[in-house]
Every structure is written in C-alpha cells, then in structure tokens.
Amino acid sequence: MRIDWGPFGLAGSLQSATSRRCMRSRFAGVWIIAIFFLSASGALAWDEGENFALPYEPPAAEWEPIRDPNRPDARVWKSRQNEKAHFRIEVLRGAGGALAEIRRTLDGPGKASCAGFDTTTVRESSVNGYPRILWRTDCTRADGAKTTLLHLAIRGRDAVYLSMRIWPGGPASEEFETWRERFERAFVCDTRSPAQGCPAGR
8 A cells, every 4th residue: 555645755765865865864663662652551671772752642543554665664643534634653873964954855846746835844953852843734736735853863772763644634623733732742762871861660
C-alpha cells in the first residue's frame, strides 16, 4: 500500500536529503532506537542509550498501523475515520545538519508544489538539553484542497527524531491544540548521560 502524503512528498524529501549529503547520514528505523509511549500503564524500563518518549499511544479503535513502502522503517498509523489522516514517527539515525536544515528539507516539496504554502514556527527551544523545533505547514492546492501538517523534530546525539500529524482538509482548532500539547510533551533522554538521563521510575 502506498501512502499518499499529498502535495508534500514526504518520502521523496527525506530521500533527497540523504542524497544531498552523499549518504553520510544513514536513516534507521524506530525499531533500533527505543520509543516509549508515556500513556502506557506500568513502569517502563529504558533501553540503553537514547530513547524517544511520546505522551500518546494511538488507540487501536481509532488508528490502524500501516507501512510506508517508501520508508519501511517508519511507524505510521492512519485514522479509521479518514484514511488520508496520518500520524507518523521516524528516526533519522546519524543524520547531519541543523534542525533548520531538516525543516527546509521537509518544507521543500510543499513550497514547490502548493499553490499556497505557509510554514509557521510553533515553538523552537530545547527539551531535556536537546534542540527541538515544532512547526506547522499549510498547503492549498490549485483546486482549493487543503492539507495541514504538524511537525516535531528533536536532535539527539545519535539521531534526529521526527513526529508528524497530517490533516487533509485542515484540523479543527481544538484538535490541533491537543496534538500540539502532545508533541510539546515529547522528549529524548539518554541513559548514558547524567545531564540528559531518563526519568527514574520509567
């Protein structure tokens, strides 16, 4: 099954990024670096090294796991109410460049193909000592169709961690705020680092 990322060409933009860097940055899947959903019941034992912690685990009644054949290592869910609405997590292991470069790469296809395109910074700061950027992109196609993406990127020591929420037609303001709050609570921690260690009891 091929995932339709609309006008943004997400898979292609990530592939172009690695090509431009002459494959010095190797993309690896979320199975290699641990992801924990903080909503899970019970204590979590952190894996050795970097861990990506998210405050939201997609409920099976609302979200269906799918595979992106262009990015087989990513974790992707589609909404059971709207198959073009997606939640996506991907880890770019060893990726070079600043978060601003990652953002430009992901925004590039939309700027090139949308009749109207806006990219807006929601928050740019650090979380647990790691650089983080949260931004929104809005695309209007020539036929008037709209797509909104909420992006999160955190630069760890070993990888760049990405989360994306995709709304065909655009989100209601309350839903957007819910996802913004979820993404702002995400963090990276490292069991090897006293300064950026993982919380006790997880």
